[in-house]
Amino acid sequence: MTALSIKGISKRFGQLHALNQVSLEVEQGEFFALLGPNGAGKTTLISILAGLTRADSGEARIMGHCVQRDYRQARRMLGVVPQELAFDPFLTVRETLVFQSGYFGLHRNTRWIDAIIDGLGLQDKADSNMRALSGGMKRRVLVAQALVHKPPVIILDEPTAGVDVELRQSLWQFIRTLNHDGHTIILTTHYLEEAETLCQRIAMLKSGQIVALDKTANLLHSGGELYFDVSVERDDLPPALANQAKPIGERRYSFKLNRPAEMEPVLAALREAHIDVADASLRHPDLEDVFVQIMERA
Amino acid sequence: MSGFPTLLHKELIRFWRVWFQTIVAPIITAMLYLLIFSHALAHRVSVYPGVDYISFLVPGLVMMSLLQNAFANSSSSLIQSKITGNIVFVLLPPISWFEFYAAYLIGSIFRGAMVGLGVWLGTWLFVPPHLQHPVWSLLFALLGGGLLGTLGIVAGIWSEKFDQLAAFQNFIIMPLTFLSGVFYSIHSLPTFWLNISRFNPVFYLIDGFRYGFFGISDVAPLTSLLVAGGCFVALSALCLLLLQRGYKLRH
Missing domain, CATH: 3.40.50.300 (P-loop containing nucleotide triphosphate hydrolases)
Incomplete structure (x- = not known):
C-alpha cells in the first residue's frame, strides 16, 4: 500500500x-x-x-x-x-x-x-x-x-x-x-x-x-553539467566572460561547463584581462542549480 | 473514540477561564436593567393582572441574557479561531460536521444557561423566586440556548472579520431580543408592531419561558414551542448543511 x-x-x-x-x-x-x-x-x-x-x-x-x-x-x-x-x-x-x-x-x-x-x-x-x-x-x-x-x-x-x-x-x-x-x-x-x-x-x-x-x-545528475565557481580580485570581467558568468557573491561568479577541460578558457580569459583569481573550485550541480534550471525550462 | 468530548471540553473551558467576562459581567448588566427599569416603571406599568412589573421583568431578563450569551459563545469562539488561525486544529482531526455542531451548540447552551441561572438567582434579591411550570421554563431555556447558539455558529462561520460579527450582533441579535417583549407585553403595542413581533422567534421563546413563571402568556405555550422548535430545526438544518459543505471553513 x-x-x-x-x-x-x-x-x-x-x-x-x-x-x-x-x-x-x-x-x-x-x-x-x-x-x-x-x-x-x-x-x-x-x-x-x-x-x-x-x-x-x-x-x-x-x-x-x-x-x-x-x-x-x-x-x-x-x-x-x-x-x-x-x-x-x-x-x-x-x-x-x-x-x-x-x-x-x-x-x-x-x-x-x-x-x-x-x-x-x-x-x-x-x-x-x-x-x-x-x-x-x-x-x-x-x-x-x-x-x-x-x-x-x-x-x-x-x-x-x-x-x-x-x-x-x-x-x-x-x-x-x-x-x-x-x-x-x-x-x-x-x-x-x-x-x-x-x-x-x-x-x-x-x-x-x-x-x-x-x-x-x-x-x-540529470543535466550532466559542472559548475566552476571563481572568486576574483576585480569586478570588471571581460564582456565575453561576463555573459557566461552568474554572480553568486561578492566578486564571486559561477560558470556552467559541460566538461572539466572548459575551465581553461575561463582562466585564460581572466589572465588576459589581468584579473587575479583568489579561489576556484569545480563542483557538480546542487539542488538549487537543478531547481533553477527546471523552473526556467518549465 | 471520538473527538467530540474533547471539543466540547475545550468549548466549556474556553469561556470558563474568563468567567468574569463571560458569566459575571452579563449578570451584572441584567441586574442593572432590573434596577433601572423596575424603579422607573414599576408604578406606571401593569402587564398581567396580579403580576407586578418587577416580577414580569424577571423571566424576560433571564431569557434575554441567556439568549445573548448563547449567541456570543459560539460566534466568538469561531471568529476568534478563524482569525487567529487555530481553527485548523479542529479541522484536521477526524471530527464529523455533526460532532462539530453538537460541541459548539452544547457549549453555547451551557454558557447561556449559566448566565440565565445567575441572573435569576440575582433577581431573588428583589423578587422572591416563583416558578409555576418549571418544566415549560426549562424547555424554553434549552430551546432558546439552542436556537441562538446555532445562530452564533452560523454567524461565526459566515463572518470573516470582527466587524461583520458585530454587525450581525447589533442589527440582528439586539433587535430580535429587545423587540421580543422582554420589557413589555406585545399586546400593549400598536397593531403594526404587534404583527411584526409575531414574526420574531425570540418573542415566542420569551413568552413561553414567561408562561413557566406565571402560567400566563400572550400566546399559548404550545404554539410558542412549535414556532421556536420549528425555527430551531430549520436553523440547525442550515447550519449542518454549511458545516457539511465546509462553507468558509474548508475552501
Whole structure:
C-alpha cells in the first residue's frame, strides 16, 4: 500500500488554476520533498490532503483511505504541520497537546505526549501558556501537535521558516528518527539544501503542475553539467566572460561547463584581462542549480 | 473514540477561564436593567393582572441574557479561531460536521444557561423566586440556548472579520431580543408592531419561558414551542448543511 496516492487532482480558485491534473505517489517510509516557487500549488495540495480544501476533480488517498469519502480514517493516518504559526491563547503547551490528542479520540496518551515534549525539547515550557513562547518554540509545538496521534504519514509545510539554526538541526534530528521508525515524511521547504540532504525523492511543482519527479540523486545528475565557481580580485570581467558568468557573491561568479577541460578558457580569459583569481573550485550541480534550471525550462 | 468530548471540553473551558467576562459581567448588566427599569416603571406599568412589573421583568431578563450569551459563545469562539488561525486544529482531526455542531451548540447552551441561572438567582434579591411550570421554563431555556447558539455558529462561520460579527450582533441579535417583549407585553403595542413581533422567534421563546413563571402568556405555550422548535430545526438544518459543505471553513 502506498502512503500517499494522488491521481489527477485539479483545483481552481476563480481564474487561477492552482492545481492542474497533479498525480504522484509516495511509498511508505519515504522522505519526500515537494518543492516549488511561491504560488506553485504546494500548500493547496497539502490542504487537499488534509481535508482543508476540496479538490475540483481527482482523488487523493492516504494509506489507502480516500480523503473525501473515508475522511475519518484518512485524517487519522495524517499529521500536518501547517505553515502559519497558529496557537490557542487559552492553553499551555501540555494542554494544547492533550486537547489535540483528544480531538483524535486519544484520551489517555500521556506517555507519548511526554515523549514528544522531550523529543522536541519542550520540557521547560510544557506548563507555559502558548502566548509566552517564542516563535521557534511555537513552531516546535506545531510539530508536536502533528505527531500527537502517531500518524504514519507526516506532512511538514515549511517547518523551518524563520527558525534558528539550533532548532532547525534538532527538529531534523527528531524527524529523521521518526522516518527511521517507519513514518513517511513529506516536506515542503524553500531551504533546498535541507531537501537535498534529507529527501530520497523530490517532486517540483510550477503553476499547479508537476514539472519534475525523480530520486534526488537522479535529479542532481540529470543535466550532466559542472559548475566552476571563481572568486576574483576585480569586478570588471571581460564582456565575453561576463555573459557566461552568474554572480553568486561578492566578486564571486559561477560558470556552467559541460566538461572539466572548459575551465581553461575561463582562466585564460581572466589572465588576459589581468584579473587575479583568489579561489576556484569545480563542483557538480546542487539542488538549487537543478531547481533553477527546471523552473526556467518549465 | 471520538473527538467530540474533547471539543466540547475545550468549548466549556474556553469561556470558563474568563468567567468574569463571560458569566459575571452579563449578570451584572441584567441586574442593572432590573434596577433601572423596575424603579422607573414599576408604578406606571401593569402587564398581567396580579403580576407586578418587577416580577414580569424577571423571566424576560433571564431569557434575554441567556439568549445573548448563547449567541456570543459560539460566534466568538469561531471568529476568534478563524482569525487567529487555530481553527485548523479542529479541522484536521477526524471530527464529523455533526460532532462539530453538537460541541459548539452544547457549549453555547451551557454558557447561556449559566448566565440565565445567575441572573435569576440575582433577581431573588428583589423578587422572591416563583416558578409555576418549571418544566415549560426549562424547555424554553434549552430551546432558546439552542436556537441562538446555532445562530452564533452560523454567524461565526459566515463572518470573516470582527466587524461583520458585530454587525450581525447589533442589527440582528439586539433587535430580535429587545423587540421580543422582554420589557413589555406585545399586546400593549400598536397593531403594526404587534404583527411584526409575531414574526420574531425570540418573542415566542420569551413568552413561553414567561408562561413557566406565571402560567400566563400572550400566546399559548404550545404554539410558542412549535414556532421556536420549528425555527430551531430549520436553523440547525442550515447550519449542518454549511458545516457539511465546509462553507468558509474548508475552501
